[in-house]
Amino acid sequence: MAEIVNLRQARKQKARDEKLRVAEQNRALHGRSKAERQRDRLIADKAEKFVASHRLDPSGKDEQ
Template structure:
């Protein structure tokens, strides 16, 4: 005999699985770790400070 399946639950489970796979794909495509974001921010701040340090004063 075949197993009885609740179609409503099966549809919800399939939708969750599809959403999870889409989220994983987006995370791999766009996501960065917190450490990577902080490192990029620190590098940008250092570059801006370096540029400001070499700016000429005009009065």
């Protein structure tokens, strides 16, 4: 004999499963810890300072 399924509960469970799937994708795409974000920001700042300190014109503007 077939199993009786409550369609309302099945629909809600399907919606929950979809939310979990989307959340998993978002964690994979956007999930970084605070320490990782800070590390990347420090690396970018250090690189910018290095480039800025090696410019011929420290102001960054061409004087004519």
